[in-house]
Amino acid sequence: MPYYEFNCRACGSFDRFHRMAEVPGTAACPDCAAPARRRVTAGALLHTGSTATRLLDATAGTADRPAVVSAPPAGGHTRITRNPLHAKLPHP
Numbered sequence: 001m002p003y004y005e006f007n008c009r010a011c012g013s014f015d016r017f018h019r020m021a022e023v024p025g026t027a028a029c030p031d032c033a034a035p036a037r038r039r040v041t042a043g044a045l046l047h048t049g050s051t052a053t054r055l056l057d058a059t060a061g062t063a064d065r066p067a068v069v070s071a072p073p074a075g076g077h078t079r080i081t082r083n084p085l086h087a088k089l090p091h092p
């Protein structure tokens with residue numbers, strides 16, 4: 001997912017991540033909330049295929065449509081933590 005540079009006349013430039021199909025012409029300045037125009041710059045892409053990029057893409061891809069499960073995972077109780085102190089917590 002590329003990031004784009006926006007320029008606020010009062011505060012200067014800042015970067016925002018957007019999907020290529022959804023990049024707006026203006027964005028609210030994080031400092032003064034005034035609309036800042038997108039600057040025309042060379043595109044900057046993250047290293048595609050890295051774990052961080054896949055996590056960011058998966059998170060952004062399900063932000064408006066989270067995965068819904070209809071049942072708990074198979075196998076009954078699943079261990080979701082390795083901290084031995086969590087075993088002392090009460091279980092439902």
Ligand SMILES: [Zn+2]
Pocket residue numbers: 008009010011012029030031032033034
């Ligand atoms: Zn500003």
